[in-house]
Amino acid sequence: MSFWNQEFTCAPCGTNISGEIAFAQHCQGGKHANCAGFRGFAGLLPNKAGITPTPSPICLQACGGEGGKAPAAELTSVGLTREAQDLISKALNGNSKQAFMEDEDEDEDEPAAESSLGNATNKRRMRSSPPNLMPPPMVRYNGNDPMGPMGDTRRSLPVYNFKEKLLTTIRDNHVTVVEGETGSGKTTQVPQFVLEDAAMGNRPANIIIAQPRR
Secondary structure (H helix, E strand, C coil): CCHHHHEEEECCCCCEEECHHHHHHHHCCHHHHHHHCCCCCCCEECCCCCCCCCCCHHHHHHHCCECCECCCCCCCCCCECHHHHHHHHHHHHHCCCCEEEECCCCCCCCCCEECCCCCEECEEEECCCCCCCCCCCCCCECCCCCCCCCHHHHHHCHHHHHHHHHHHHHHHCCCCCCCCCCCCCHHHHHHHHHHHHHHHCCCCCCCCCCCCCC
């Protein structure tokens, strides 16, 4: 087992702990209770190597909590202003479009093609981006942090150190492949970087996020 698979970063307090025994002791300590609001396991952040280790069942049991799980967190507002919400809603409505086009190449003299369900069809369904995408609106959060109420957490993810390089590469190339450890922020941060960059530059952006394993 590698060294980094035993390096834990506690989610509520951001403390780095080496080894499962020390991590379990930390989860029962006063500092952790002050940050998490309870004693017990409350989640992990990626460590300095960008790895989020998986504690063993014995470790989770020693950490305490509800079966090694943190209590359900209450939903809180992310602090978007009403103006920002209206702008986002308007942009989403304007950029959502689905077109149905007839197949212009189909020969009317030929019999209709049969689909896999046995239904004849003479139309082709085409889903595409609208020709005139609107630039995303600039989002202003309540508070002083331009990255929002989770700004500190976003900056702590490994992918943040490559933000400018990623944006430059994406602008200059038709296809960009990003590879990184699980929990480094590929899926959650890169789309936000692209969206925020497009808003700042008043450029249209068409972003689709997929999780094929979920």
